[in-house]
Amino acid sequence: MAGTAYRTVEAIDIEADTASNLRSTAMAPSISSSPTGSLPMQAAQLSNWRASQGHSAMSVDVQDVYDEFGYGVVGAAPIHDFLAYAYTQWATAPSVVVLVGDGHYDPKTMRLRAGELPSALPGGGRSLGCRDGADNRYVTVVGDDALPDMMLGGWR
Secondary structure, three states: OOOOOOOOOOOOOOOOOOOOOOOOOOOOOEEEEEOOOOOHHHHHHHHHHHHHOOOOOEEEEHHHHHHHHHOOOOOHHHHHHHHHHHHHHOOOOOOEEEEEOEEEOOOOOOOOOOOEEEOOOOOOOOOOOOOOOOHHHHHOOOOOOOOOOOEEEEEO
């Protein structure tokens, strides 16, 4: 009976999801974001170092951002939406964001390799006139201007 047998799953990458709480309003005001499986230890070390200096800091797995703000879909929009949410909804708005990982954006297929974060592309009324990736758009979250609302750094 060829049509009634169940097929078996072969070597695919399925992982159990550990729920995050990024929509909580009582989060830390300094964020370090890194790609899943790449550089999370270094991002955590950076957050711990900032915390040892008396700053509130946290390391965020970008997969958690994709899950909560992009329904699991990889892209620049979920990162922007997460930062906008954090800035407008958290008890203390983040003032510094550090992106950890290589920047990349393939506008045709969005193929990201391990350790890459999508770069925000200019356009949509908040462009600085660049044709290359404009990560400044990640932290331009309030108003209809091109001025960043949080400091943005990168370890890329």
